[in-house]
Amino acid sequence: xxxxxxxxxxxxxxxxxIILSVFVGVEVIGHVPTVIHTPLMSGANAIHxxxxxxxxxxxxHLQPDDIAGMIVGFLAxxxxxxxxxxxxxxxxxxxxxxxxxx
Amino acid sequence: MNKALLEIAYLIxxxxxxxxxxxxxxxxxxxxxxxxxxxxxxxxxxxxxxFHDQPVSPVIxxxxxxxxxxxxxxxxxxxxxxxxxxxxELVSLFNGMGGACAALISIIEYPNLKExxxxxxAVLAGLVIGTVSFTGSMVAFAKLNGSLNKAIRLPSYNIINxxxxxxxxxxxxxxxxxxxxxxxxxxxxxxxxxxVYGILFVxxxxxxxxxxxxxxxxxxTGLAAASGGFLYDNKAMLTGGILVGSAGTLLTxxxxxxxxxxxxxxxxxxxxxxxxxxxxxxxxxxxxxxxVSDLAVLMNxxxxxxxxxxxxxxxxxxxxxxHEIELLLESRGVEVKYAIHPVAGRMPGHMNVLLAESNVExxxxxxxxxxxxxxxxxxxxxIVGANxxxxxxxxxxxxxxxxxxxxLEVEQASHVIVNKRSMNAGYAGIxxxxxxxxxxxxxxxxxxxxxxxxxxxxKSL
Numbered sequence: 001x002x003x004x005x006x007x008x009x010x011x012x013x014x015x016x017x018i019i020l021s022v023f024v025g026v027e028v029i030g031h032v033p034t035v036i037h038t039p040l041m042s043g044a045n046a047i048h049x050x051x052x053x054x055x056x057x058x059x060x061h062l063q064p065d066d067i068a069g070m071i072v073g074f075l076a077x078x079x080x081x082x083x084x085x086x087x088x089x090x091x092x093x094x095x096x097x098x099x100x101x102x
Numbered sequence: 103m104n105k106a107l108l109e110i111a112y113l114i115x116x117x118x119x120x121x122x123x124x125x126x127x128x129x130x131x132x133x134x135x136x137x138x139x140x141x142x143x144x145x146x147x148x149x150x151x152x153f154h155d156q157p158v159s160p161v162i163x164x165x166x167x168x169x170x171x172x173x174x175x176x177x178x179x180x181x182x183x184x185x186x187x188x189x190x191e192l193v194s195l196f197n198g199m200g201g202a203c204a205a206l207i208s209i210i211e212y213p214n215l216k217e218x219x220x221x222x223x224a225v226l227a228g229l230v231i232g233t234v235s236f237t238g239s240m241v242a243f244a245k246l247n248g249s250l251n252k253a254i255r256l257p258s259y260n261i262i263n264x265x266x267x268x269x270x271x272x273x274x275x276x277x278x279x280x281x282x283x284x285x286x287x288x289x290x291x292x293x294x295x296x297x298v299y300g301i302l303f304v305x306x307x308x309x310x311x312x313x314x315x316x317x318x319x320x321x322x323t324g325l326a327a328a329s330g331g332f333l334y335d336n337k338a339m340l341t342g343g344i345l346v347g348s349a350g351t352l353l354t355x356x357x358x359x360x361x362x363x364x365x366x367x368x369x370x371x372x373x374x375x376x377x378x379x380x381x382x383x384x385x386x387x388x389x390x391x392x393x394v395s396d397l398a399v400l401m402n403x404x405x406x407x408x409x410x411x412x413x414x415x416x417x418x419x420x421x422x423x424x425h426e427i428e429l430l431l432e433s434r435g436v437e438v439k440y441a442i443h444p445v446a447g448r449m450p451g452h453m454n455v456l457l458a459e460s461n462v463e464x465x466x467x468x469x470x471x472x473x474x475x476x477x478x479x480x481x482x483x484x485i486v487g488a489n490x491x492x493x494x495x496x497x498x499x500x501x502x503x504x505x506x507x508x509x510l511e512v513e514q515a516s517h518v519i520v521n522k523r524s525m526n527a528g529y530a531g532i533x534x535x536x537x538x539x540x541x542x543x544x545x546x547x548x549x550x551x552x553x554x555x556x557x558x559x560x561k562s563l
Contacts, residue, residue: 003219007219007220009131010220011220014340017337017340018328018332018340018344022344022347022348023348024345024348024382025123025344025345025347025348025349025459026348026349026352027122027350028120028124028127028345028349029123029349029353030126030127032128033129034360034444034451034469035451035454036126036127036128037353037356037357037360038189038190038313038452038455039132039136039451039455040123040126040127041193041313041317041320041353042189042193043122043126043135043136044320044321044345044346044349045193045196045200045320046139046140046196046433047119047122047123047139047143047324047342047345047346048144048197048200048324048326048327048343048347049196049200049327050115050143050146050327050342051200051323051327051337051343052120053146053147053204053330053336053338054204054207054327054330054331054334054336055203055207055338056147056150056166057150057334058207058210059162059165059166059532060154060162060166062162062210063399064159064162065353069210070162071163072166072209073206073208073210074165074169075169075202075206076202076206077165077170078169078170078172078173079199079202079203079206079528080200080203081169081170081172081174082177082180082199083196083203084143084173085173085174085175085177085178085181085194086177086178086180086192086195087177087181087196087200088139088140088143089177089178090181090189090196091136091220092133092140092192093182093186094186094189094455095132095137096133097135097454097459097509
């Protein structure tokens, strides 16, 4: 019990942050037309690519002689970049289609 | 100083994510929204690299830059080269990459943080959610790709899956609570179990439901990214991750509503289940077929034609031919419209994107609620490569697995022409009584060649 309360009080700002972010996420999506669902999902997909920042953190804190860590970190940064770049480019390509119709 | 600049970079990124996602909710501003979010992402990545405090060996910078360069080129080329019909697979693939990235972070960080309960929870959550998202996305990718086109169900798979989920959560909890479980060995066991669970989670779900699954896995990856943000107290990762987590969950629910099925139904009792799938197949009956020349005459002298495009049209790359037919008919004074079911194609909005690619005008694409009242005054409905979205069993047969899904009510038109390659059942794997209706004629053949023949006949009239 004590563990839980200490945990909560130590991270209370983060917890507020998380709860408010959930509401923002729900509000932002609100009432979107069906036509935009696929690009929107794809755009959201690109945004969670922000996980790459975590991969960069890991790499920046590695010891230069930690070969195993370096290999895994390299993979993590590579996959994260694929998620970010591929995600945004593919979304842009989908949305380009919408623009043409006039 | 650097620390403050880094915080500002993350603040900018967080704001662009929220703002970008908001703009993406409207077709007019969507492209700008995407670019804004991409800009914010660039700021976050560059900020992390430039404003890092401690000295970093150049070797590490070299490895990072190599990974980023490789990922940028690879991601860019894949995203640019892939055909529009393959978009859903691609989203699924990129989603899996993000999940795997989160899991790898946890693997590296575990030895450093295993003694701190709060951080350990975040590490394990990132590992489990990221891994489930990765293997699940890969299965979804294979399913959309066609390399795994059947729903594979173990006996009582619901019980197995739920048990598996409880085992994964239980083991993670034990690692946090008990020191003797908190070992690298157990971390890999957890990784393996989560990987298996991701596969089991997606594999029983039918291909027609994959968009919903991808959307759900998308929000999972968001949560995995958020647990990374919790770990590093990184606000950009937290905002981005949680935003996608909550928005993705809501989007998933909205998609399910478009199909009129609760999410639990998709996950626990999806399409093509033993009971529902079988019953339709016995319906049978006789089908009529129609020659291209007769169809050309019929359409040429109609007043109003409605085209119902489905995924088959996209697969056959027939969207340009269909546009040509539309123009030919209009030049003869026939009114032509396209009826777009919310889940036509493989994802909501997918068909709009495909038709827009072949220059079909936006206002010719009519959504389901608006076109349904018009079928009664329509002379000819031409269904190309669509099946489940026009299946009247969704309205009339309570035992059908798609019962309750809103459909395009094409059977009210005077003539219904169905172009299909064969009499095979649709994606949901169920029979369609529409094909045996007296109003219906079948135009067998590949969509592209059949429609090209039709266009040529129309030209010669």
